[in-house]
Amino acid sequence: SRTLRIGLLPGDGIGREVIPAGRKVLEALPKSLGLDFSFVHLDAGFDEFKKNGVALPEKTVETLKKECDGALFGAVSSPSTPTKGYSSPIVGLRKRLDLYANVRPVKSVVPTAAFPDPIDLVIVRENTEDLYVKEEKTYDGPDGKVAEAIKRISERASSRIATMAGEIATRRQRVRDTTGGDAAKKALVTITHKSNVLSQTDGLFRTTARAALEQARFKDAGVKIEEQIVDSMVYKLFRQPSAYDVIVAPNLYGDILSDGAAALVGSLGLVPSANVGDGFAMGEPCHGSAPDIEGQNIANPIATLRSVALMLEFLGEEAAAAKIYQAVDANLAEGKLLSPDMGGKAKTTEVTEDILRRL
Numbered sequence: 001s002r003t004l005r006i007g008l009l010p011g012d013g014i015g016r017e018v019i020p021a022g023r024k025v026l027e028a029l030p031k032s033l034g035l036d037f038s039f040v041h042l043d044a045g046f047d048e049f050k051k052n053g054v055a056l057p058e059k060t061v062e063t064l065k066k067e068c069d070g071a072l073f074g075a076v077s078s079p080s081t082p083t084k085g086y087s088s089p090i091v092g093l094r095k096r097l098d099l100y101a102n103v104r105p106v107k108s109v110v111p112t113a114a115f116p117d118p119i120d121l122v123i124v125r126e127n128t129e130d131l132y133v134k135e136e137k138t139y140d141g142p143d144g145k146v147a148e149a150i151k152r153i154s155e156r157a158s159s160r161i162a163t164m165a166g167e168i169a170t171r172r173q174r175v176r177d178t179t180g181g182d183a184a185k186k187a188l189v190t191i192t193h194k195s196n197v198l199s200q201t202d203g204l205f206r207t208t209a210r211a212a213l214e215q216a217r218f219k220d221a222g223v224k225i226e227e228q229i230v231d232s233m234v235y236k237l238f239r240q241p242s243a244y245d246v247i248v249a250p251n252l253y254g255d256i257l258s259d260g261a262a263a264l265v266g267s268l269g270l271v272p273s274a275n276v277g278d279g280f281a282m283g284e285p286c287h288g289s290a291p292d293i294e295g296q297n298i299a300n301p302i303a304t305l306r307s308v309a310l311m312l313e314f315l316g317e318e319a320a321a322a323k324i325y326q327a328v329d330a331n332l333a334e335g336k337l338l339s340p341d342m343g344g345k346a347k348t349t350e351v352t353e354d355i356l357r358r359l
Ligand code: NAD
Pocket: 014, 074, 075, 076, 077, 078, 079, 090, 268, 269, 270, 286, 287, 288, 289, 290, 291, 292, 293, 298, 299, 300, 301, 303, 341
């Protein structure tokens, strides 16, 4: 059997309520899967910063690098005003561990009146460059202050993110073929860009991504390639989300598209993500620390439980991931034990227990 060592970083607020649910689901996986887990608790977040002056202690980074196969990150609060010495631990972790992809699946289990067709798509966002290299400057010009920012796109980063998108599309098709998912859905990667205006930066992303996706192994797996200009992509995504499978985008467009797409399925409490590098994956619910509901045991744990499954997928444990996805979907489909954000009355721990029972 395989033992995976998982770093637990609950962070702030409801992170401390949902990460324990994530741990429970790993511990409750059937033994027949041949998986064991060991856990190490690691500090990070704004409370940690207030206590010890650093939001991301060196010990946390070192332990993740040296001891862990994967990690679960809850959420962190940000100071409401710029605070000297504070920088976001999640941004730091992405850099230090070279987690170059942010992967965000958006899936509907119960169709809504607005979107009767099932939504099941994944946004694969490049996580290291584009405008987020944060190389900005401000200077005085003849018409007053001018601010500029560098938008950096490289062949290496564009190629590896598109390759990951191709691998995800391949895997999703294999899962549909073997478990009989949505038969109408076909493997498709949509490259999102604005190269009609930004011919060099987005032009490089577009051509590099296309070249990476034209690899024989993706063609053989039946992965189709499509391109969309980002603004019309937003329109189409909100008109007909069921038409999409895997969407790959540079950092900024991916950030905006993925928060927007989360709105398609109702609650922030449902949407997972993973930060992925070579040989490491960190699951992270998309929501924040939710101070308005903290400490009441009413946070929806599903975003975290799906993030646990996503982490396992990237660690090569597809069967274990599938178990968790199915248990979550069954809870949502039955609709009896739902948290308040879903219109129910169940506590965090009750939703978790219901999902554990279904494993
Ligand atoms: P938020 O995601 O924390 O909350 C937005 C709204 O959604 C709130 O009403 C909250 O109660 C609700 N919500 C969020 N998660 C939920 C869940 N699991 N179950 C039920 N309801 C849920 O965003 P915010 O209020 O804008 O930010 C709060 C703090 O979190 C801020 O300090 C912000 O900087 C931080 N934040 C952190 C992350 C992160 O760690 N990745 C992401 C977003 C915001």
